[in-house]
Amino acid sequence: MPELPEVETVRLGISPHLVNLLDQKLLEVSRRGKYLLFRFKNLTLLWHLGMSGSMRVLLTPVPEKKHDHVDLVFGSGAVLRFNDPRRFGVLLATFDDPLTHVLLKNLGPEPLGPELNAAYLKAKASKRTVAIKNFIMNANIVVGVGNIYATEALYEAGIYPEKAAGKVTLKQFEVLTAAIKRILTQAIATGGTSLRDFVKADGKPGYFRQELKAYGRDGLPCGRCGVVMLHMTIGGRATVYCPKCQKR
Ligand SMILES: [Zn+2]
Numbered sequence: 001m002p003e004l005p006e007v008e009t010v011r012l013g014i015s016p017h018l019v020n021l022l023d024q025k026l027l028e029v030s031r032r033g034k035y036l037l038f039r040f041k042n043l044t045l046l047w048h049l050g051m052s053g054s055m056r057v058l059l060t061p062v063p064e065k066k067h068d069h070v071d072l073v074f075g076s077g078a079v080l081r082f083n084d085p086r087r088f089g090v091l092l093a094t095f096d097d098p099l100t101h102v103l104l105k106n107l108g109p110e111p112l113g114p115e116l117n118a119a120y121l122k123a124k125a126s127k128r129t130v131a132i133k134n135f136i137m138n139a140n141i142v143v144g145v146g147n148i149y150a151t152e153a154l155y156e157a158g159i160y161p162e163k164a165a166g167k168v169t170l171k172q173f174e175v176l177t178a179a180i181k182r183i184l185t186q187a188i189a190t191g192g193t194s195l196r197d198f199v200k201a202d203g204k205p206g207y208f209r210q211e212l213k214a215y216g217r218d219g220l221p222c223g224r225c226g227v228v229m230l231h232m233t234i235g236g237r238a239t240v241y242c243p244k245c246q247k248r
Helices: 004-018 118-125 132-137 147-157 170-190
Strands: 026-032 035-040 044-048 054-058 068-073 079-083 090-094 230-234 237-241
Touching: 004 026, 004 035, 004 054, 004 170, 118 132, 118 170, 132 147, 132 170, 132 237, 147 170, 147 237
Parallel strands: none
Antiparallel strands: 026 035, 035 044, 044 090, 054 079, 068 079, 230 237
């Protein structure tokens, strides 16, 4: 599933091709959580890539391929083409403030902004017994921390993934918050991690897979202490952790 860094990579890739190309009718491509927001003068398109969706900007005509489901055709001749093999993507238009839309209004803060900080998470986690991993993956708490990034951030912060959120200390939330921001920033810089066949927004295939220190490394030695990393399942999602470095 595309994670926040992939969506941000799409936004960065398509914006220069589209914004101001079109008699300035498309004002901006922004993002809230994993939704891309195409802001026009009188309406906003909300676009979610689903499980496997990808976007390409075509500056010359290209025949449609299988699973090409949507073309946005611009006055310049540019086409934004949406390919979605598994059809879990979402495209809808709203004439109201998109941030008040039912899909967006309950989302937690963006992870890279100042609204995500240790004090915020500590307050939200108060008395909660939910596993810290599920807590930070909850989009109503904070958006954009998917399974891979949650696994990596908890490893970096030395927190046991099943620890009750309410038992995580402010100091631990400070380290965790910094880890989340660092990992997502790095992932955006490298173009995301999760899809092996991810097509970059400018249509060029391939990208450098980010180095992962925990995710997918069960059975391998921890890079910090050398102890064998273990696998467990939390909330139905694969988790890898170091039994020595990640304190209960
Ligand atoms: Zn370790």
